[in-house]
Amino acid sequence: MIARRPAPQRPGTRPSRVAAGSTAARRRSAEPGPDGPIGAIGVVGPREPCPCGSGRRYKACHGERSRPAPVLRPFLGRRDEPDLVALRELVPSATAPVILAADHLAKHPEHADRRITLCTMLPQAAPALVREDGEILVAMQTALPGLDASRDIAGALLAALDAEPGNVVDAPAASSPRLVEQRPDGLAGLPRLTDLLDPAPLEITVHPGFGWWLPPSDDDSGPNQEVAAMLERANATVVPTVRLSAVSAAYWCHPSDRWHLRWALPLAAPAGAATDPAATDPTAADRAATDSADVGDAARSEEALLDALARLAAAERLTVGPGTRFVGFFRADGLVIPVWDLAADTAAERCEEPAAALGLAYREALADPTPLTAQERRVRAGLVGRSLTLR
Known part of the structure; x- marks a missing residue:
């Protein structure tokens, strides 16, 4: 995935003054802005400093058009959320048969x-296709993903x-x-996928290829x-x-x-959050907590997860075998x-036992209620400094 990062905004030198009775002062918007109604904020050119005094250009401040935000955890509520994320971000070629809800x-x-098969990628990054026999292949990785x-x-x-056999879905x-x-x-x-499966x-x-x-x-x-x-x-x-x-949701890989070893770790549903981030069902949070990964393996938050990794790293237990090195996370x-670097020529089978041992140690670290020591806090800061967010 290619990260799409917004261009940095250049602050203006000083806010412009809107004369009373001017055309700009008479133009008002009834829509709420980030700080409430913007009826008291004058409308100026998009590249001029915003009259609110923020120092930002008007188009990037009170003149910015409201856009829907991307969903942070699209697969929240599925017990196999980590594997779904891995199929979308880590695994080049894989399939999984699914049945409808x-x-x-x-x-x-x-x-x-x-017959429906969930897969990583289809030819030409198509979203889905229907074979001549009616089997449906649906891709996790597509060329132009949306907000969710x-x-x-x-x-x-x-x-x-709804498509006829032999057709490619290219919507x-x-x-x-x-x-x-x-x-x-x-x-x-x-x-959502959770509603259908x-x-x-x-x-x-x-799979080793796309046969x-x-x-x-x-x-x-x-x-x-x-x-x-x-x-x-x-x-x-x-x-x-x-x-x-x-x-x-742990995957051994051999690039070049x-x-x-890359391991997608589960997170519990946020407190008070619905299974569907856009839903309003008050019972959805309970379903999310039940349907998420096993409670013992799922950290209650990212902060708790990083605390557990810091405890293991400080104790030199954040390893998946001899010759391995923890390099960071994304x-x-x-x-x-x-993500861990493995020793040269390390086969996937050699990671099984160390990964299982690390899983137990990680569960113990999650359950540790004591505050981090000074050394563990320093290690944690180093871990965060070696992180990358894919968007």
Whole structure:
């Protein structure tokens, strides 16, 4: 994923004065601004200093058009939230069969027999496709994601359910800012992946390539030359990846001449937060706490998670085996993903036992109620300094 970072704003030199009775002073907006109603704030040119005195340009202050914010944790409420984040950010080629939720099937019984596979990526980064036999493939990684990955995937799945066999779903992201701004109910009116899928955790298969793009052939005939060339190019981009079995959402990978372990750690639902960030159901928070990852493994907050990592690092226990080195972490879709460098030629199987031991130590560190020591606070500051946020 490529981070999209807003350009830094250059503060103006001084606020402009709006003369009483001038055209600018007479123009007022009835819409609320960041500090309340902006009827008392004069309207000036977009590149002029804002009359509120903030020092920012008007277009970046009270003249800024309100836009819907991206959803921080699109898969909040799923027990397999860390694996869903990994499929979207870490894993190049993987598939997982899914079934539709009972509530959806009650409303659409015609979808009961549909075979659906959630996958990492499809040819040309398409959101979804329907094979000739009716099987649906829905991608986690697409070219132009919107404000909420969960709603984008759900929208692609619904479009595929209505599409004819043999078609590629190439609709824009359901939660693209342009489409959301046109909806009177905004993001809240769009279904999420959580609404459409059965809550059972995914059964993920990681593949060495994209051979699964091709449907099974009855006569064992291979693809034509053009398709074979496309598949060869796609396979050349795949980083060898293995999902560990001893712990959840930990992935060994071998990019070029390096070996890494990346582990998406679970977080509990924020206190008082609904399963759906755009929903208003007062019971949703309880469902989120129940449906999230196991309570013993899920930190109650990112702060608690970083405290636990700092305790382990200060005690020199933040390791996944001899010759490994913790190099930092990054944030993706609201979760923290620590990364370790592994010793050269370390096979994925050799990470299983150390990862399981680290998982137990991490759980103990999460349960430690004592404040961090001075040394642990220094270590924690160093960990935060080695972090990166993917957007």
